[in-house]
Amino acid sequence: MLYNRSSSRGRGVHHRPILKSDRCLWFNSRVGAAMETQHGNAREYYRENSWRKEIRRQKGKKSIWIAYLLWLIGGLIGLHLIYLRRDRQAFIWMCTLGGYLGFGAIRDFFRIPEYVKDVNEDDGYIAELTARMRGRKQPPFSVLRFVGEILVGNSWTYLLAAAVPQEEIYGYSIVPLIHLAPLGSAVAVWMIGNIGREKGDLKWALLGSLLVVPTSIFHQPLTNLGAVLSAVLLNWKGREWRREPYTRTPICKRLATFAVCGLLFSSLWLSYLYFNATVTDKHGERIKLRHAAKNFMNSPMFLEFKKNMKAIYDDANENGWGNAWSNFVDSLDPFGEKHALKVLGLRKGASQEEITSAYRKLAKEWHPDRHKNEEKESASEEFIKIKEAYEKLSTIKKERAWKNKRSEEL
Structure with missing residues (x-):
């Protein structure tokens, strides 16, 4: 049994025993004080953390004027879309030169204010978007997005088919890979279907393209249906709202992803140009582009051009670039x-x-x-x-x- 030692000693006063109830009251008081301190610190930490998050959010806000400036400078390659964190759309713009010869970039001119509100998570825009999400289970059907999925899907299917070498490589033929070309349409449809506040399931796009693969073995033109089936299935079964906020991916990681995707896309074009591209002369005879380019390097026209460029370069080293420029303009015979x-x-x-x-x-x-x-x-x-x-x-x-x-x- 514990005793209360706080009473006076040597005065003949009996020590009162500390009861169990007293110990509980003491423990609860200590725990209560500690919890109150902890809760106060937690509230203070939450307020400070919220304040810091708000500062970061304000610093990360995108400017509509910068977006329009980037649109003016590089709208055809999607510079404004990279700035507004719409990376998938920017990559599609790069591959199609501004959304099929600039039509998509022209449309962006009128949509940039909405893009800016979206990336900045504007309160009014988010409230309106939330109301739409509550009112509809799926995003509304967009004809422009659907047509874009089919067009880009078909073009990527053609590119994959054209990139497969028609000649043997180190004694092996990989021509049968041409039947997997419809998979390019699945990737294109999925990528376009995940632009903005919409997202789509890749499995439905892949299913649509895989349904075409067996038939394309017997009739190659049927590969064009891959993009159509992928777009139909994705919009019918695999489309939903993107309810989670945008992830703040570091710019270095985003640019690295762009570089990898760009190298893959460029490699397909290089494979086509090197292995399969041909040039037809006026007699209807075809020759590989790489052989034609080699012959062009030895043609009299190119050799004369090379000779003139060397003469201009030597003149620049001898008399300065100012005189070389004057001589170059004179060689162009501007007055005839x-x-x-x-x-x-x-x-x-x-x-x-x-x-x-x-x-x-x-x-x-x-x-x-x-x-x-x-x-x-x-x-x-x-x-x-x-x-x-x-x-x-x-x-x-x-x-x-x-x-x-x-x-x-x-």
Whole structure:
């Protein structure tokens, strides 16, 4: 038994025993005080943490003016969408040049204010969105989104099929992989179906594309139905609201994901261009693009161009880039003087007398009246060229003479 030691000693006072009820009261008082302190600290921590979260949210808010500026600079490649954390839509814009030749980017011009409210979690916008979610189990059907899923799905199916090499690689043929091309439509439909506040289940998109794979083995054009079936099944069974808030993924991770996806998409194009792309000449004969490119590097036109570029580079190193630029512009013959001299068969710096003499000689030779009926048309064209060359050179000579006279008078 415990005793109360707080009473006076040596005074003949009996020590009162501490009862069990007293100990409970003491323990409860201590625990209560500790809990009150803990609750106070928790409330203070919650208030401080909420305040910090609000500061971070205010700092992370997106500006509508920056969004429009990025739209103006790179709307076709989705720069404004990357800024507004709509990464899937931005990737689709990059692959389709602004949503099929800029139509999607033009639509974004009117939708940017809504995108900004969405990413900033504007109170009014969230309240309106919550009311719509409560009123409808599924998002409303969008014709534009549905058509976009089919178009992009078909284009990705064609790209996957075109990227499969038609020739053997290290002795092995992978041509049968072409029958898996409809899977590209599933990825495209799923990606478009997960843009914004909507999300779709990948399994329904895959199911739609896989249903086409067996039939495409016997009839290749049926692969076009993969995008249609994927879009129908995703919008019918696999579509729902995205109720959770956007995740704040670090920009480095987002850009790394963009880089990986971009490399995969570019590799498909490179595979097509290297293995399967062909060039057709005027006789209807086909040649691989890689062989045509190699032959072009050895063509007289490219060799002449290479020679001129080397001459400009050497001139720049010797006389400076300012003079090199002037010589480059002069080599482009902006006034047509070099071409006119070539038509008349004259050298640079020819006098007016030489120009007139060459014109009279050639005009007499190519006059249409001096040629037979079947040659009159070609002679007439050549005669017109000679006349235009003479008039151009004469005009240039007169203007230069007038400028020289004015400069001497000044």
